[in-house]
Each structure stands twice: as structure tokens, then as C-alpha cells.
Amino acid sequence: xxxxxxxxxxxxxxxxxxxxxxxxxxxxxxxxxxxxxxxxxxxxxxxxxxxxxxxxxxxxxxxxxxxxxxxxxxxxxxxxxxxxxxxxxxx
Amino acid sequence: xxxxxxxxxxxxxxxxxxxxxxxxxxxxxxxxxxxxxxxxxxxxxxxxxxxxxxxxxxxxxxxxxxxxxxxxxxxxxxxxxxxxxxxxxxxxxxxxxxxxxxxxxxxxxxxxxxxxxxxxxxxxxxxxxxxxxxxxxxxxxxxxxxxxxxxxxxxxxxxxxxxxxxxxxxxxxxxxxxxxxxxxxxxxxxxxxxxxxxxxxxxxxxxxxxxxxxxxxxxxxxxxxxxxxxxxxxxxxxxxxxxxxxxxxxxxxxxxxxxxxxxxxxxxxxxxxxxxxxxxxxxxxxxxxxxxxxxxxxxxxxxxxxxxxxxxxxxxxxxxxxxxxxxxxxxxxxxxxxxxxxxxxxxxxxxxxxxxxxxxxxxxxxxxxxxxxxxxxxxxxxxxxxxxxxxxxxxxxxxxxxxxxxxxxxxxxxxxxxxxxxxxxxxxxxxxxxxxxxxxxxxxxxxxxxxxxxxxxxxxxxxxxxxxxxxxxxxxxxxxxxxxxxxxxxxxxxxxxxxxxxxxxxxxxxxxxxxxxxxxxxxxxxxxxxxxxxxxxxxxxxxxxxxxxxxxxxxxxxxxxxxxxxxxxxxxxxxxxxxxxxxxxxxxxxxxxxxxxxxxxxxxxxxxxxxxxxxxxxxxxxxxxxxxxxxxx
Ligand code: SF4
Numbered sequence: 243x244x245x246x247x248x249x250x251x252x253x254x255x256x257x258x259x260x261x262x263x264x265x266x267x268x269x270x271x272x273x274x275x276x277x278x279x280x281x282x283x284x285x286x287x288x289x290x291x292x293x294x295x296x297x298x299x300x301x302x303x304x305x306x307x308x309x310x311x312x313x314x315x316x317x318x319x320x321x322x323x324x325x326x327x328x329x330x331x332x333x
Numbered sequence: 334x335x336x337x338x339x340x341x342x343x344x345x346x347x348x349x350x351x352x353x354x355x356x357x358x359x360x361x362x363x364x365x366x367x368x369x370x371x372x373x374x375x376x377x378x379x380x381x382x383x384x385x386x387x388x389x390x391x392x393x394x395x396x397x398x399x400x401x402x403x404x405x406x407x408x409x410x411x412x413x414x415x416x417x418x419x420x421x422x423x424x425x426x427x428x429x430x431x432x433x434x435x436x437x438x439x440x441x442x443x444x445x446x447x448x449x450x451x452x453x454x455x456x457x458x459x460x461x462x463x464x465x466x467x468x469x470x471x472x473x474x475x476x477x478x479x480x481x482x483x484x485x486x487x488x489x490x491x492x493x494x495x496x497x498x499x500x501x502x503x504x505x506x507x508x509x510x511x512x513x514x515x516x517x518x519x520x521x522x523x524x525x526x527x528x529x530x531x532x533x534x535x536x537x538x539x540x541x542x543x544x545x546x547x548x549x550x551x552x553x554x555x556x557x558x559x560x561x562x563x564x565x566x567x568x569x570x571x572x573x574x575x576x577x578x579x580x581x582x583x584x585x586x587x588x589x590x591x592x593x594x595x596x597x598x599x600x601x602x603x604x605x606x607x608x609x610x611x612x613x614x615x616x617x618x619x620x621x622x623x624x625x626x627x628x629x630x631x632x633x634x635x636x637x638x639x640x641x642x643x644x645x646x647x648x649x650x651x652x653x654x655x656x657x658x659x660x661x662x663x664x665x666x667x668x669x670x671x672x673x674x675x676x677x678x679x680x681x682x683x684x685x686x687x688x689x690x691x692x693x694x695x696x697x698x699x700x701x702x703x704x705x706x707x708x709x710x711x712x713x714x715x716x717x718x719x720x721x722x723x724x725x726x727x728x729x730x731x732x733x734x735x736x737x738x739x740x741x742x743x744x745x746x747x748x749x750x751x752x753x754x755x756x757x758x759x760x761x762x763x764x765x766x767x768x769x770x771x772x773x774x775x776x777x778x779x780x781x782x783x784x785x786x787x788x789x790x791x792x793x794x795x796x797x798x799x800x801x802x803x804x805x806x807x808x809x810x811x812x813x814x815x816x817x818x819x820x821x822x823x824x825x826x827x828x829x830x831x832x833x834x835x836x837x838x839x840x841x842x843x844x845x846x847x848x849x850x851x852x853x854x855x856x857x858x859x860x861x862x863x864x865x866x867x868x869x870x871x872x873x874x875x876x877x878x879x880x881x882x883x884x885x886x887x888x889x890x891x892x893x894x895x896x897x898x899x900x901x902x903x904x905x906x907x908x909x910x911x912x913x914x915x916x917x918x919x920x921x922x923x924x925x926x927x928x929x930x931x932x933x934x935x936x937x938x939x940x941x942x943x944x945x946x947x948x949x950x951x952x953x954x955x956x957x958x959x960x961x962x963x964x965x966x
Contacts, residue, residue: 265567265569267573268569272573274611298800299800300566303585305585325585328566329566329570329802331567331579331791
């Protein structure tokens with residue numbers, strides 16, 4: 243029943259908020275603030291990383307809704323806040 | 334003229350006004366290279382043991398290097414050394430910018446200053462000529478005003494200056510040397526030593542070009558870096574946000590120093606972040622001499638409370654956290670103002686911020702006597718008070734008189750409970766990296782000869798993942814296994830030793846670690862090519878790392894001669910206590926036994942006497958510096 247409702251629904255997909263830190267900003271036009279990203283029903287952290295063509299070697303930490311996740315298959319949904327951290331060395 | 338270096342070292346005695354020029358042979362340059370090893374060489378040879386750091390017997394050395402100022406990126410730095418008024422040991426501070434290269438264009442690789450002038454003076458060094466000039470008209474002036482006067486007096490806007498502010502004249506032990514107003518020789522109180530010698534400034538201008546043996550080779554490295562700097566994630570990240578990018582990163586990781594290192598996260602971190610600063614205050618990005626990476630910037634503030642002049646530079650990560658979260662302050666404009674005040678008045682933002690945070694912590698713990706507090710609201714978070722205390726410290730007013738002693742001496746006065754809150758090593762306030770979140774950095778705080786310093790071996794996060802570009806870049810050193818950031822075990826100590834030898838070379842060779850591996854883009858193979866191309870020497874990474882190791886042993890020997898022992902290689906109590914607050918690292922602390930074992934192992938790997946923490950005769954022979962044995966046996 244639910245699936246049928248979904249099928250007939252022409253509403254655009256919902257959006258999550260993505261923030262790419264430090265060196266990763268270049269994969270989204272140097273945006274250093276969070277920005278909205280449309281997501282489908284079965285999106286994962288890994289899907290987002292692929293969509294923005296971010297090399298795994300440039301990622302240090304991933305947070306979904308403020309909690310650190312190490313699993314790339316963590317699902318993400320509209321309304322989520324996803325934060326991906328790049329590489330910093332301090333100074 | 335040789336390739337790479339000028340071949341001349343300037344010696345100036347401010348008591349007698351004698352000026353002499355030494356012309357060391359090639360062996361001297363190849364063995365010691367420059368920077369830290371030059372400092373240690375002259376401090377060991379030309380200073381008597383146990384001199385008063387503020388007396389005429391202290392020796393003040395400025396050193397570029399055999400390759401400093403050559404036409405390539407990241408070769409702009411110079412080192413300043415003396416016996417430190419803050420630690421009583423080997424004092425050393427480095428800065429980038431343009432002054433180091435200009436000293437070489439003016440004809441000198443280094444300068445050794447002794448004695449004390451009767452009246453305020455400055456030095457004017459131009460194309461091989463040296464004059465000692467009267468500085469009474471600029472004595473007492475903030476750095477910017479003094480620089481304006483010097484530019485007018487000399488009639489050349491292209492001069493490069495190193496200058497002290499009122500804090501150094503008033504002998505605050507953590508006073509800086511400002512270099513063209515926005516690059517600071519911040520640590521160890523080198524400005525204070527200038528102040529004690531009545532030396533207000535050193536102005537350089539030169540037209541000599543540095544000759545390179547193989548310009549094609551040098552140019553090919555510089556070109557490769559200029560081409561790829563935006564593709565390399567590390568050098569690109571530095572360009573985009575600079576060191577302030579680390580504020581939010583460390584906050585999320587739970588290791589952002591907050592409230593005198595009590596906690597590892599800060600609720601106001603976003604407000605003092607690099608992102609916020611670049612969005613709201615950026616004037617323009619800029620870089621140092623010949624460097625394509627351009628990781629520095631100017632920021633300006635116009636606030637109804639105050640304005641900030643952009644020429645004093647953008648605060649780096651250290652300052653944002655030192656005057657910000659570590660004092661519980663999330664008012665960005667006030668932190669930027671604090672940075673400007675420190676650079677104007679001549680104070681080290683790390684030590685200044687650390688001293689204020691310490692007093693705020695003591696106050697909240699009820700450890701400050703009423704005659705210290707005097708009605709001030711010393712709670713964490715008071716931005717207005719922070720700004721007032723910076724000025725009071727520089728001018729020795731009110732509570733500023735206490736702050737001007739630094740954390741170690743204030744804590745001694747306040748007693749054992751306060752000493753537990755004193756986040757310092759060998760008398761130097763700790764940089765804004767929690768030792769509990771970075772094991773090698775923390776270990777470095779304990780053993781480094783100049784007291785707590787963070788630019789020693791690279792951060793643990795560079796070496797924790799096998800595909801991290803930082804980790805990949807150090808494979809030529811034989812560092813082949815990634816290691817956990819919190820690991821202080823034997824493998825981490827081996828890594829620490831190797832990396833501090835490489836970094837030690839950087840500190841001898843005017844090299845900026847934001848341009849070279851593991852923190853940035855230039856590889857070890859390119860490093861060797863640059864040295865070969867500039868000097869013409871047939872060299873190797875092995876020889877260069879030995880220079881770094883030599884410099885560590887020489888600095889260590891200086892401290893041994895001054896009476897330092899194993900008990901000085903220690904960490905503040907705070908890092909052995911659990912992190913408070915709510916962050917990801919909550920509850921974590923360094924284990925004392927692990928730390929002691931690491932220390933013993935370090936001395937073993939270094940071939941040092943484990944009790945005296947001192948190089949052995951065999952080690953000195955191996956490094957070709959056995960003349961030092963007479964100074965320490
Ligand atoms: S990397 Fe940055 S700090 Fe280093 S020399 Fe270049 S511009 Fe200066």
C-alpha cells in the first residue's frame with residue numbers, strides 16, 4: 243500500500259543538508275556552508291560520497307545527525323544533517 | 334660567491350658597537366645548514382653557561398640557511414635563538430614571510446648579536462653595509478607605528494623589518510618579534526631578549542640575488558607545486574581556509590582545547606571557526622616569499638566596539654583557540670581584536686591566551702586570592718576582560734603584572750592546587766592541541782628542548798590511515814605502518830624520532846612545513862632535488878635527516894649544560910586527568926606508565942643517557958659534533 247502511494251506521488255524528492263569541510267569544499271564548488279541535497283528513498287552515505295566524486299582517501303570523519311559513523315552503508319533521509327570532514331593537519 | 338648561501342655571518346656587539354664579518358667554510362654550511370643548528374652552534378660556543386637571559390651575556394642569533402630565500406616556494410623561514418627568558422633553556426622561534434630572504438639578499442646568512450646597547454637602537458642592514466642607528470624616537474611605540482616611522486626615515490617602502498613592541502621593552506617573558514607586522518617569531522620570548530638588549534628593530538634591504546647551481550631543477554620543482562597545489566588536498570585545504578580549518582574538525586573529534594584544556598568541545602566553536610572568519614572578515618589571501626600556496630590572509634573588523642587593522646594579519650588556529658575556546662570565548666571579532674593587540678603590543682598569543690585561561694580556571698576553582706581578582710569578572714567567556722588583560726600585561730598594569738610572569742611562575746605563587754591546572758612544559762605555555770587527542774604531539778611537548786611546541790613531528794592524524802596522503806608521503810623514511818592517533822607505544826616513538834629528524838631539518842633549512850610533506854605537497858624526493866639544485870651538493874635524504882638529528886642533539890646539549898635533566902621532560906598534570914565535558918573524547922587521559930616507558934624508549938633510540946637525558950659521547954661522534962662533549966660531560 244505504502245509503495246503504491248509512493249509511486250503515484252509526483253512530489254520532488256526531499257532534501258538533506260550536506261556540509262563538506264576543509265579540502266572537500268572543492269567537490270561542491272567551494273561551498274563551506276551546509277547546502278541542500280535531494281535524496282531518494284534508499285540513499286546511503288556512500289551514495290552521497292560517490293555522487294560528489296569525493297575520493298575516500300580525502301575523508302577523515304563522517305557525521306550523520308551529529309553522530310560519528312564509520313559505516314558507509316548508513317542510510318540517509320530527507321531532513322538529515324550529513325557532515326563529511328576532509329584532511330587537516332593543524333598548525 | 335657559493336651557490337645558495339651568501340657565505341657571510343654578521344657579528345654585532347651592542348655594548349662596544351663592534352661589527353665583524355665571519356666567512357665560514359663550505360663544511361660549516363653543509364654540516365649545520367642553518368636555522369636551529371646555527372642557533373645552537375653559536376649559543377654553545379659564544380655564551381657562557383648560566384647567563385642571565387635578560388643580561389648582556391645572552392647571545393641572540395638570527396639565522397636563515399644554506400637554501401633560504403632561493404627562488405622556490407616554502408623556503409622563506411628564519412629562526413631566532415637565545416637563552417629563553419621563559420624557560421631558561423634553549424630558546425628558538427621560527428617565522429615565515431619575507432625578512433629571512435631579505436637578510437640574504439642584503440648579504441648575510443645569519444647574524445649573532447651580543448652585549449647590550451646603552452640606548453635604544455635599531456640595525457639597518459643593506460647590501461652588505463651595517464649601521465647601528467638611534468631608535469629613541471620609536472622606543473615605546475607599538476609595532477605598526479614603529480614600522481611606519483622606519484619606512485619614512487629610511488625612505489624605502491620595500492624594507493623588511495623585524496620589530497618588538499612595548500611588551501618586549503617591558504620584559505614580559507613571552508614577547509614576540511613581529512616580522513613585517515603579520516608574521517610572528519612568537520615562542521620562547523625572543524622579543525624579550527631583543528628588548529633586554531635595547532634593540533628595537535632590524536631592518537633589511539638587499540639586491541643580491543641568490544645563485545643556484547641548477548636553476549632548471551629548482552624551477553621544475555617549484556613549477557610542479559604551483560601546478561598541482563590545488564589538486565593536493567592538503568595544500569588546497571591550507572589555501573582555502575588556512576590553519577583555522579582545524580577548529581571545527583577538532584571540535585567534532587572531541588579534542589578542541591576548551592576552558593584551559595578542561596574540555597574537548599566548545600559550544601561556541603562555530604562562531605570562532607575558520608569558516609565563519611573567512612565568510613565575514615576576509616580581506617584577501619596572501620602568501621610568503623615566492624610561495625604559490627598562499628595560505629595566509631588578512632582580515633578586518635569594524636565593530637561598534639573597535640576596529641581591527643588588516644595589516645596585522647589573520648589569526649591562525651592557535652590564536653582562535655588560545656584567545657577563544659580555551660578562554661571560553663566565542664566572540665570572533667573580539668578574538669581577532671585580541672590577535673591584533675598581541676601583534677601590536679608584541680605578545681605571543683599562545684602564551685598570553687594560556688595565561689588568561691589559567692587564571693580564569695583558577696578563579697572558577699576558587700584558587701585566586703582577593704588581591705589578584707580585585708573585583709574583575711574572571712569567569713570563562715569574558716571577551717572584554719580578555720582584551721583588557723592583554724593591554725594590562727604589555728604595560729604591566731593591575732592583574733597584568735601577574736599575567737606577565739607566565740603560567741609556571743603564577744602557579745608557583747598560588748600553590749600546589751593551582752600547579753595542577755598549569756598547562757605548561759619547561760615554563761612554556763602549551764600550544765592549542767590536546768596531548769590526550771594526539772599522542773605524538775603530546776609526547777613532543779614533553780621532550781622538545783624549547784618547551785611545549787607543536788611543530789615537531791607532524792600530527793598523529795597524518796599517520797593514522799594507510800591511504801592518507803600524509804602517511805603515504807613518509808614511506809621513503811621507512812614509516813610503513815599506519816598508527817592510531819592515541820597510540821604512544823614503541824612504534825609511535827620510532828615514528829616520532831624519524832619525523833622529528835625530518836622536521837628538525839626543516840627547522841635548519843628555512844623550510845615551511847605547510848609547503849612540504851607530510852603536511853603539504855612537496856615530496857621528500859623534491860626536497861632532495863631542491864637542496865641539490867640550489868647548492869650543487871650531491872646529497873641524500875639521509876644526509877639531510879642527519880642535519881635534523883644533529884640540531885636536536887645540539888639543542889639538547891645546550892639544555893644539559895644549563896642543568897636540565899630527565900625530570901624536565903614531562904607533561905602537565907592535566908593531560909593525565911580525564912577530559913571533562915561532553916565530547917567524543919570524554920574521560921580519556923594519558924596513562925603515566927605508558928608515558929614513562931615511552932620516554933625511556935625515546936632516550937634509548939636517541940642513544941642518550943637515560944638518567945641525564947643527555948647525548949652520549951658516541952652519539953656526538955656519530956653526528957660529527959664531538960666538540961660538544963667538553964660542554965656537557
Ligand atoms: S605554505 Fe603558506 S606559510 Fe608556508 S611559505 Fe607558503 S604561504 Fe607561507
